[in-house]
Amino acid sequence: MDTQEYTCRLKEKGCGGCPLLGIPYEEQLKKKQKDVKKLLGKFGKIQPILGMENPWHYRNKAISTFAFGPGRQLISGIYAKGSHYVLPVETCLLHHPELDAAVKAVRKAARLCKYKPYDEDRKTGLIRHTLVRHSLLTDEILVVLVTAEPSLPGAKTFVKELRKSCPKVATVIQNINPRSTSAVLGFQEKILYGKGYITDSLCGVRFRISGSSFYQINPIQTEVLYRTAIDAAGLTGNETVLDAYCGVGTIGLAAAAHAKSVLGIEKNASAVRCAVQNAKDNQIQNAKFINGDATEVILKMAARGERADVVFLDPPRAGSTPEFLGAVSRMNPEKIVYISCNPETQKRDLETLRKTGWKAKKIVPVDLFPGTEHVETVVLLSKLNTKQHIEVELNLDELDLTAAESKATYEEIREYVLEHTGLKVSHLYIAQVKQKYGIIERENYNKPKSENSRQPKCPPEKEAAITEALKFFGMI
Ligand SMILES: C[S@@+](CC[C@H](N)C(=O)[O-])C[C@H]1O[C@@H](n2cnc3c(N)ncnc32)[C@H](O)[C@@H]1O
Numbered sequence: 001m002d003t004q005e006y007t008c009r010l011k012e013k014g015c016g017g018c019p020l021l022g023i024p025y026e027e028q029l030k031k032k033q034k035d036v037k038k039l040l041g042k043f044g045k046i047q048p049i050l051g052m053e054n055p056w057h058y059r060n061k062a063i064s065t066f067a068f069g070p071g072r073q074l075i076s077g078i079y080a081k082g083s084h085y086v087l088p089v090e091t092c093l094l095h096h097p098e099l100d101a102a103v104k105a106v107r108k109a110a111r112l113c114k115y116k117p118y119d120e121d122r123k124t125g126l127i128r129h130t131l132v133r134h135s136l137l138t139d140e141i142l143v144v145l146v147t148a149e150p151s152l153p154g155a156k157t158f159v160k161e162l163r164k165s166c167p168k169v170a171t172v173i174q175n176i177n178p179r180s181t182s183a184v185l186g187f188q189e190k191i192l193y194g195k196g197y198i199t200d201s202l203c204g205v206r207f208r209i210s211g212s213s214f215y216q217i218n219p220i221q222t223e224v225l226y227r228t229a230i231d232a233a234g235l236t237g238n239e240t241v242l243d244a245y246c247g248v249g250t251i252g253l254a255a256a257a258h259a260k261s262v263l264g265i266e267k268n269a270s271a272v273r274c275a276v277q278n279a280k281d282n283q284i285q286n287a288k289f290i291n292g293d294a295t296e297v298i299l300k301m302a303a304r305g306e307r308a309d310v311v312f313l314d315p316p317r318a319g320s321t322p323e324f325l326g327a328v329s330r331m332n333p334e335k336i337v338y339i340s341c342n343p344e345t346q347k348r349d350l351e352t353l354r355k356t357g358w359k360a361k362k363i364v365p366v367d368l369f370p371g372t373e374h375v376e377t378v379v380l381l382s383k384l385n386t387k388q389h390i391e392v393e394l395n396l397d398e399l400d401l402t403a404a405e406s407k408a409t410y411e412e413i414r415e416y417v418l419e420h421t422g423l424k425v426s427h428l429y430i431a432q433v434k435q436k437y438g439i440i441e442r443e444n445y446n447k448p449k450s451e452n453s454r455q456p457k458c459p460p461e462k463e464a465a466i467t468e469a470l471k472f473f474g475m476i
Pocket residue numbers: 214215216245246247248249250251265266267268271292293294295314315316317341
């Protein structure tokens with residue numbers, strides 16, 4: 001079956017998982033580039049999106065929900081769009097093929113053990129979902145069987161049959177979720193076989209992956225994402241680094257070799273335990289982790305006058321909080337690297353950061369989710385008024401400026417206008433518009449050499465463009 005046919009069949013069935021699958025990959029990338037530009041273009045130039053060479057079978061995690069199929073046979077698959085009707089899924093173009101093989105083996109073992117699927121409406125049956133993870137490093141598979149109650153009769157037989165059909169299964173976990181909820185996992189777990197985790201590697205660091213902790217689902221592009229973020233930070237080995245919303249410590253631990261120290265903050269206690277263990281397993285001694293809400297932790301750090309040179313933040317889809325961003329700003333880092341899986345909330349947070357003088361220096365979209373509408377973005381931010389920027393980025397002509405002028409250089413205004421309108425504007429025109437808004441120029445700067453000299457007047461179209469730029473930089 002080719003991609004087109006596959007997509008048509010899924011659409012017929014009502015599968016809403018991957019709305020872009022029927023579109024050629026180049027077109028998908030163009031669309032995402034455009035979407036990011038629309039949302040974040042006002043903060044700076046958007047670098048070309050970093051896509052995949054082979055955008056298929058990239059997922060390292062699958063979730064399959066159990067139900068009764070024809071003849072009351074146990075089936076598993078995904079919910080049809082907008083409903084709780086289960087569509088059987090045997091293969092998926094986005095899953096690593098080992099995942100489909102493992103889910104098939106789970107179904108076979110569950111049928112042999114005569115497990116009944118859980119019925120949400122009647123509150124009957126036992127097994128709800130299976131969550132399966134694959135490691136590219138070791139080729140091992142982790143299987144989680146989610147049940148509605150703690151008792152799992154014949155658990156040993158289930159594991160034996162599962163491993164017989166799929167010997168790559170290295171660990172099996174029972175997760176108990178008795179709640180009426182759309183969340184897949186519950187809070188209680190039992191290890192039925194193996195160590196309860198598998199090991200994967202990213203950017204040369206090995207990570208333990210459990211059933212419940214957050215781990216990026218596209219390992220190939222995650223390396224691209226992390227390298228982009230770490231490169232953007234320009235670490236020299238002397239920096240103190242904060243890795244907020246750190247999950248199992250992936251970004252911080254990948255950056256640790258290039259920094260003086262790393263402090264990770266994460267709300268999920270089991271992810272923090274994994275992060276501490278990951279540091280040990282990799283003999284990384286300059287990384288520590290705090291279990292807590294990122295906003296609460298950082299507010300306390302800022303109040304104690306603590307600081308960091310570089311802050312990485314990679315919040316969930318809901319984004320960060322104004323309180324977190326305010327506290328980061330008070331800690332006065334040299335750089336913030338904001339990694340996001342939701343450019344809409346990132347846009348909101350960038351607006352908040354801009355109010356305290358932060359400016360986007362680099363914006364790079366990374367396609368972690370081919371076939372879907374989702375996209376990751378890495379944004380590097382720094383403050384224009386830090387010592388480093390005065391030394392490196394302002395030229396001498398522009399050092400003697402009034403407070404309003406100091407917000408953006410003539411070059412930055414010129415670049416902004418060119419990028420947003422395609423118009424070229426001279427320093428003289430910028431000076432004229434600034435004067436119009438009462439932004440006082442220092443003596444003789446960009447003024448005509450004699451009172452009588454004929455000065456070209458800024459045309460209205462360019463004046464409007466410069467006015468927009470002055471607004472953007474908060475100067476008027
Ligand atoms: C998008 S994930 C990023 C994890 C990690 N940086 C990575 O790349 O694997 C967001 C993480 O934030 C954590 N989280 C969510 N809300 C939080 C909060 N209020 N404080 C701290 N961590 C939080 C989640 O548990 C999750 O691990």
